[in-house]
Amino acid sequence: MSPFNLILLGAPGSGKGVQCEFLLKHYGLAHISTGNILRQEVAAESDLGIEAKLFMDKGLYVPDELIFRILEKELASKKCSKGFILDGVPRTLAQAEALDDIMTKQNKSLSKAINLEVREQTLVSRIVNRRSCLKCGRVYNLIGMPPKTAGKCDDCQTDLFHRADDNEETVRKRFAEYESKTKQPLVDFYTRKGILLSLDGEIRKEDLFQMICNNLDMSNK
Numbered sequence: 001m002s003p004f005n006l007i008l009l010g011a012p013g014s015g016k017g018v019q020c021e022f023l024l025k026h027y028g029l030a031h032i033s034t035g036n037i038l039r040q041e042v043a044a045e046s047d048l049g050i051e052a053k054l055f056m057d058k059g060l061y062v063p064d065e066l067i068f069r070i071l072e073k074e075l076a077s078k079k080c081s082k083g084f085i086l087d088g089v090p091r092t093l094a095q096a097e098a099l100d101d102i103m104t105k106q107n108k109s110l111s112k113a114i115n116l117e118v119r120e121q122t123l124v125s126r127i128v129n130r131r132s133c134l135k136c137g138r139v140y141n142l143i144g145m146p147p148k149t150a151g152k153c154d155d156c157q158t159d160l161f162h163r164a165d166d167n168e169e170t171v172r173k174r175f176a177e178y179e180s181k182t183k184q185p186l187v188d189f190y191t192r193k194g195i196l197l198s199l200d201g202e203i204r205k206e207d208l209f210q211m212i213c214n215n216l217d218m219s220n221k
């Protein structure tokens with residue numbers, strides 16, 4: 001089977017993280033989450049992290065220039081040669097165009113852009129109950145998918161944290177950013193390329209995963 005190079009599109013809380021985990025395990029792909037990378041840079045207080053934090057704390061997108069640097073470095077890494085998932089990137093048309101250029105230079109191509117559709121009210125309630133592991137990036141939900149031991153990651157036992165930007169006010173801003181800067185431009189962009197797969201992100205996560213796999217496996221025959 002040839003490797004899949006995938007993009008996951010969806011507002012914050014649309015279930016990208018969960019579907020990503022399923023896909024990574026099932027197809028053995030590399031995971032590139034710009035949100036996780038940026039949070040690690042913020043925690044390390046690097047130059048990139050200090051600049052990014054100014055935007056992240058307000059629920060705004062960080063400048064495209066920072067994302068181009070991350071993408072170029074990550075896609076060239078060896079782990080990406082067997083296929084990868086881009087999670088939370090691209091988020092602007094400029095990022096999608098830069099991604100195209102980087103991939104062409106590296107002789108790679110995208111297999112699918114998977115778009116998860118979820119209503120704003122569902123997103124808000126999912127997000128205020130979200131907890132994440134800083135070390136491995138695994139995401140939990142205190143109501144729908146709690147950790148086995150309260151406050152600890154099931155996989156690596158690291159303390160879970162509540163992201164500073166996972167509050168209702170910031171979520172609504174992030175949703176507005178997503179609608180205007182990401183959803184329409186990128187849905188159009190990947191529709192034109194003939195690789196968009198739009199799915200209802202409110203159905204059971206296992207059923208959603210099955211639909212994604214069916215579609216990927218069909219397109220790979």
Ligand code: AMP
Binds near residue numbers: 059063089090092
């Ligand atoms: P996420 O974990 O993907 O929800 O990202 C958390 C925050 O990091 C976002 O609200 C943005 O401030 C920033 N961020 C992550 N990825 C990107 C991106 N591709 N473009 C711009 N900002 C990003």
